[in-house]
Amino acid sequence: MKCQDFREIIDSYLCDELLTETNHEVLRHLEACANCRGVIESRRILRTRMKSAVKNSPQFQIRDGFYNSLCAQLKQSAIAAESPKNLFWTRDLSWMALAASLIITFGLGFWFFQTQPENLSPIDVAQINNEAQKVSLADFAVGDHQNCAVKYNLAEEPVEINLASAQYADLRQAVLTPLQNAAQYEFLESHTCKYQGRNFTHLVFRHQGKTVSILLTDLQNYPALKNDEVAKIASNGYQIARFDVKNKAVFVVSDLSEQENSATAKILENPLKQQFSASEHTRTTSFSKINYPVFQTTFISR
């Protein structure tokens, strides 16, 4: 390793951000080079001085009064709040009984359909699906776009995507990268949100001065698209483009032109398909190998 190379990576070495092999090279170089030993010492001093200067500076110290009042306020909120996780476990035993009976019912149903799939004809399945399709998935997507991205008027506050789950953060990156590579997409927000009981993973961008929503939702009771293409739909004054990946529908909703809206979907189609082929996005537990909607339950972190 040359001195110049060493000095390029010296701070990463001090931050412990190098690979083990590179660390070994650094150490070998240090053994042989007195000048670089001086440089690394100098940088160490700077880091230490900077850390102590900032941490000791009164400007950066939290005030005791503020800390104490913050503590009191948070404690009050914690005592008053209902934590969803704790709430579940503090319900009385009747809830447990209900849960047990539901599990037994689903279990029996699962066994029944697993062993006798021919009992449910394709027509029956179609009827179930048609019933569920009274409100189309696209209507949900447009509703979420309007209420969340445009009006910010949801019953439940959206959860930032990174906080919802690490898996969502991966997904976010899969959307962000191609759109940021394509010019003029300004990223605004990413979160998970709920519209009329349906969960969406939602990324909001601005493109040509218009708000653009990228929405992912589980197909659940809804059928997948028949062909493997981007479908174009216009609803309620909005342009909607849809394509499916695995068991999810991806919508691009905006008031861009039909061409621009579809182009956005096209940009995302392949990257998202690749992302989903690499890993499943949501934690979906199907009780049946057959995709009968009644027996599919999806858990989404919110």
Place this chain on the structure above:
Amino acid sequence: MFKLVKGKSDKERLWQDFEQEAMPHAADLFRVAMFLKRERDAAEDLVQETMMQALKSFHRYEKGTNCKAWLTTIMYHTHYKQLRKQTNLRLVADTEERIAETVQFEAPIPQQLTDEDVLQALKKVPETFREVVLLCDVEGFAYKEIASFLDVPIGTVMSRLHRGRKVLRGELTVYARNYGIETNQLKEVRKEGGKSL
């Protein structure tokens, strides 16, 4: 029919966990808030909002993971949300290239440096670079964590760090001069006609 029996102890346990896991990071969070807001009142508001949000989402926090990074992520989201409400302008680090080109050499770090010298030198580092330098060298966050807070690729973090540290070292040569430290590098600078650091 199914009457909810909620024990007070559960809420207290939630608070106890939060107090144990999250509250010790309040001072660190405040420092980060000061990097972002630069004014005490605004920084306190940001810490307060961050902690309230963290408390609401605490059931999502996995015990034993990096709580400081989790809280800082929430702080950045909250900060960006506040920025978005204030203005539609996107923050763009347009000075990066210009600054990078003005840094000519690596400065020696004088032993006699005081905390005040370092803070003054830090103030002269452009904000975009200073933020990552502070997050990395003072708060000890990994490059990957910083990239996630700032929503930029890890390469951008590395490049900003490199440039920020270089500018800082450059600023500190002024103090070296004040302390009477004469080096070959300083002589070179003078020969070049006091080329700007």
